[in-house]
Amino acid sequence: MSVIAEHAPDVKITIVDINAARIEAWKSDNLPIYEPGLKDVVEKVRGKNLFFSTDVEGAIREADIVFVAVNTPTKTFGQGAGMASDLQYWEKTARNILAVSDRSKIIVEKSTLPVRTAEAMASILNSNDKGIHFEILSNPEFLAEGTAIRDLEEPDRVLIGSAQTPEGLAACREVVDLYARWVPREKILTTNLWSSELTKLTSNAFLAQRISSINSISALCEKTGADVSEVAKVMGQDQRIGPHFLKASVGFGGSCFRKDVLNLAYLCEHYGLHEVACYWKSVVDMNEWQEKRFVLRMLENMFNTIASKRIAVFGFAFKADTGDTRESPAYYVVKELLAERAHPVITDPKAIPEAKKDLADVLDQVEFTEDPYEAAKGAHAIALCTEWKDFKALNWKKIYEGMEKPAFVFDGRNLLDAGKLKRLGFQVFQIGK
Numbered sequence: 001m002s003v004i005a006e007h008a009p010d011v012k013i014t015i016v017d018i019n020a021a022r023i024e025a026w027k028s029d030n031l032p033i034y035e036p037g038l039k040d041v042v043e044k045v046r047g048k049n050l051f052f053s054t055d056v057e058g059a060i061r062e063a064d065i066v067f068v069a070v071n072t073p074t075k076t077f078g079q080g081a082g083m084a085s086d087l088q089y090w091e092k093t094a095r096n097i098l099a100v101s102d103r104s105k106i107i108v109e110k111s112t113l114p115v116r117t118a119e120a121m122a123s124i125l126n127s128n129d130k131g132i133h134f135e136i137l138s139n140p141e142f143l144a145e146g147t148a149i150r151d152l153e154e155p156d157r158v159l160i161g162s163a164q165t166p167e168g169l170a171a172c173r174e175v176v177d178l179y180a181r182w183v184p185r186e187k188i189l190t191t192n193l194w195s196s197e198l199t200k201l202t203s204n205a206f207l208a209q210r211i212s213s214i215n216s217i218s219a220l221c222e223k224t225g226a227d228v229s230e231v232a233k234v235m236g237q238d239q240r241i242g243p244h245f246l247k248a249s250v251g252f253g254g255s256c257f258r259k260d261v262l263n264l265a266y267l268c269e270h271y272g273l274h275e276v277a278c279y280w281k282s283v284v285d286m287n288e289w290q291e292k293r294f295v296l297r298m299l300e301n302m303f304n305t306i307a308s309k310r311i312a313v314f315g316f317a318f319k320a321d322t323g324d325t326r327e328s329p330a331y332y333v334v335k336e337l338l339a340e341r342a343h344p345v346i347t348d349p350k351a352i353p354e355a356k357k358d359l360a361d362v363l364d365q366v367e368f369t370e371d372p373y374e375a376a377k378g379a380h381a382i383a384l385c386t387e388w389k390d391f392k393a394l395n396w397k398k399i400y401e402g403m404e405k406p407a408f409v410f411d412g413r414n415l416l417d418a419g420k421l422k423r424l425g426f427q428v429f430q431i432g433k
């Protein structure tokens with residue numbers, strides 16, 4: 001929304017949230033999320049045409065277009081628990097929009113939603129006796145955390161799905177015009193509603209699948225003496241395959257991949273496509289196995305016991321350049337280390353506050369520090385879980401000197417120069433090598 005505000009100075013945008021603390025943070029110097037470049041954009045437009053408020057009803061009443069970006073986590077209860085999307089926040093929002101609106105509006109789905117959700121929303125919203133009409137559009141968000149501003153400023157594509165009726169197409173044109181202020185027209189793609197909803201789920205599923213595919217090959221590389229980085233590099237030069245998302249690692253994280261792939265599998269099951277559901281579910285199973293394998297490898301190489309050993313966990317964010325820890329492989333690694341009664345010490349440049357919240361139930365068994373040297377001091381091993389560039393640039397000689405010997409590095413992101421570390425005396429284990 002701040003990027004839209006930047007490019008559409010004549011459009012007034014009000015961001016509302018029921019979480020008052022978050023809104024306060026958005027109004028302050030200390031934004032609630034870390035994202036490179038975001039602060040600059042927000043500061044440029046805040047108070048001019050971008051406003052933050054907890055007055056959800058007031059902002060809905062005032063708006064011509066309502067973008068809904070509420071959370072759609074995996075359902076934890078009842079039918080579809082563990083796989084389906086929990087749509088309660090979306091439905092509450094739709095009912096709220098209906099209750100307070102006194103004129104027709106365009107409603108834009110920004111959240112990632114199961115295919116045909118717009119239909120359910122339309123039936124809730126348009127079952128009104130106020131004589132007003134709501135046109136539902138789907139405009140899924142393809143940004144990646146860590147590169148969000150760049151992805152929004154120069155998107156590969158913007159997708160807008162609408163009903164193929166005169167009203168639907170007219171609403172679609174309004175939102176196309178909004179993006180066209182800075183996105184070249186040929187990159188703004190329009191489809192029917194269901195294609196748009198399904199495209200977002202399948203895009204995430206394909207990305208996650210690439211990671212699981214290369215991770216499955218990493219296990220085979222470790223057995224055979226092949227090097228997964230070499231294999232991936234050569235494969236990636238095939239234009240039909242391409243180089244992106246072919247990096248083997250401890251596993252993928254983030255709030256979207258797991259939930260969207262499971263949601264896709266659930267949808268397939270719902271439509272009686274059991275084999276298709278199993279195919280996609282295996283992408284998530286492979287990820288869980290890869291995380292498990294990482295800790296098992298640590299255990300096996302550290303003489304089958306890590307009980308009471310200090311283990312430095314380098315990185316807790318689910319990837320570099322974000323403070324977001326949702327579904328982070330590091331969380332799983334820490335929990336497994338605790339199950340083995342090891343003593344994890346977590347270091348991360350941006351994610352320590354979130355890590356403390358995630359590990360609130362085991363705070364007495366874990367240490368946190370922003371200083372990686374401090375974390376590694378007296379440790380038997382380092383488990384590198386996030387590819388922060390800062391870790392590469394550390395003084396590894398100094399780190400080695402402070403550690404128990406033999407000093408182990410388990411590089412879950414293949415970030416470090418293994419040859420250099422080995423020359424310093426470390427025992428180094430990378431993924432797929």
Ligand SMILES: NC(=O)c1ccc[n+]([C@@H]2O[C@H](COP(=O)([O-])OP(=O)(O)OC[C@H]3O[C@@H](n4cnc5c(N)ncnc54)[C@H](O)[C@@H]3O)[C@@H](O)[C@H]2O)c1
Pocket residue numbers: 016017018019022056069070071072089092093110111112113141142143144145255256
């Ligand atoms: N995070 C990403 O990188 C990303 C990328 C693309 C798409 N998405 C999708 O966007 C959606 C939101 O993701 P997120 O990561 O921003 O989630 P989030 O949980 O960080 O934010 C959702 C916000 O919605 C607010 N909210 C919930 N119910 C509300 C209501 N009734 N009225 C007003 N506000 C309400 C919550 O308080 C919360 O602040 C999800 O569907 C996700 O799949 C996320």
